[in-house]
Amino acid sequence: LTTDADAVINDPNVHVVMECIGGTDAAADYVARALSLGKHVVTANKDLLAAHGAELDALADNHGVTLWYEAAVGGAIPIIRLLRESLAGERIVEIAGVVNGTTNFILSAMAAGSTYADALKRAQELGFAEADPRSDVEGWDAAHKLALLSRLAFRRYVKSTAIARRGITALRPQDVALGKHLGYALKLLAFSRCEEETLTSAVLPVFVPSDHIFARPEGPQCAIRIVGQATGALSFVGTGAGREPTASAMVGDLLAVLRHLAHGTAFRTNRRMADVTLTPLEQVRMPHALGLDREGDVAAASAALERAGYTVRAAEGTSALLFDDLALGDGNVMRVLNAARMPARCPIPIWRDR
Numbered sequence: 001l002t003t004d005a006d007a008v009i010n011d012p013n014v015h016v017v018m019e020c021i022g023g024t025d026a027a028a029d030y031v032a033r034a035l036s037l038g039k040h041v042v043t044a045n046k047d048l049l050a051a052h053g054a055e056l057d058a059l060a061d062n063h064g065v066t067l068w069y070e071a072a073v074g075g076a077i078p079i080i081r082l083l084r085e086s087l088a089g090e091r092i093v094e095i096a097g098v099v100n101g102t103t104n105f106i107l108s109a110m111a112a113g114s115t116y117a118d119a120l121k122r123a124q125e126l127g128f129a130e131a132d133p134r135s136d137v138e139g140w141d142a143a144h145k146l147a148l149l150s151r152l153a154f155r156r157y158v159k160s161t162a163i164a165r166r167g168i169t170a171l172r173p174q175d176v177a178l179g180k181h182l183g184y185a186l187k188l189l190a191f192s193r194c195e196e197e198t199l200t201s202a203v204l205p206v207f208v209p210s211d212h213i214f215a216r217p218e219g220p221q222c223a224i225r226i227v228g229q230a231t232g233a234l235s236f237v238g239t240g241a242g243r244e245p246t247a248s249a250m251v252g253d254l255l256a257v258l259r260h261l262a263h264g265t266a267f268r269t270n271r272r273m274a275d276v277t278l279t280p281l282e283q284v285r286m287p288h289a290l291g292l293d294r295e296g297d298v299a300a301a302s303a304a305l306e307r308a309g310y311t312v313r314a315a316e317g318t319s320a321l322l323f324d325d326l327a328l329g330d331g332n333v334m335r336v337l338n339a340a341r342m343p344a345r346c347p348i349p350i351w352r353d354r
């Protein structure tokens, strides 16, 4: 045993390096040097992969080794190997899911009656959220994971910074209650859809039908659904993070590397990847539900929105309006309601499977 990372990286008898330190500074340096010296690397570090994945993949490719990162997305769900190996011959058209356990814990607690602030505090006490929770609650962690999944699914370089992203910090218990009333669960959903050569990717709070696979994960669990042209839909639900699933996935990667080394085979995953332009969010249309703060505003709010060119209908038994077809991120709806002095919460998209 040694605490000297350089001694491990520079040892010619070491063929595999496992990086478990996190962050993007020392980890990037250690991983890059290990790959440059012809060592396979196993990591769970999605921040590192989001920041330097493209260079590290290229470095691995140039040195005939592989970067393994099953533990970086989906915890116990073996999604990376599935995309890299089992579905390597498949034309995937959509990948979507609840990929951040922290926000799912918070939204599950809000569905059980907590406020956002209480739910976050509880998540921090139980170790499901970090002291600085911004990466999770602002959707960055989900965007990093979506970028990785999209790269593997669509063989395109997708930068997490280019992914349209809205977190959960502005959600209110009334939004969760509205969803329940309409038969939906409120989830932070990450999705990428590929049509022709264009990709639509976003991380957003979305209403999902309560009998949908995306409504299943409770607390820190995750759910991922892949739609392939030949396979149709494949769905997975499981523990999304935590040290045991993470360690299990890393050991699985280690054993896979050792098998390849023992048999003298090389597992090369780094195919040439094209850049891709993401579809602007405003061009993506979905049904939405919008909660008004005052029940008495329903008729006047409908009239104001119709005058502004929107088609809406009232959701029975609630102070909500439904849009069958609204552009994601349409800010004009709130401008119309603000001008009419009708307090409301932002419209929330309603998920429809493709």
Ligand SMILES: NC(=O)c1ccc[n+]([C@@H]2O[C@H](COP(=O)([O-])OP(=O)(O)OC[C@H]3O[C@@H](n4cnc5c(N)ncnc54)[C@H](OP(=O)(O)O)[C@@H]3O)[C@@H](O)[C@H]2O)c1
Pocket (backbone or CB within 6 Å): 005, 020, 021, 022, 023, 026, 044, 045, 046, 047, 071, 072, 241, 242, 243, 246
């Ligand atoms: N925990 C999970 O559920 C989970 C799930 C998926 C992915 N991951 C990923 O796994 C990685 C580690 O996460 P974690 O939760 O285990 O973090 P952690 O509890 O902070 O553990 C990091 C460990 O690395 C050590 N370390 C930090 N910098 C180092 C350096 N420069 N040289 C040597 N050792 C160093 C730390 O030692 P000191 O304590 O002495 O500083 C600590 O023991 C991260 O990339 C994370 O994103 C974790």
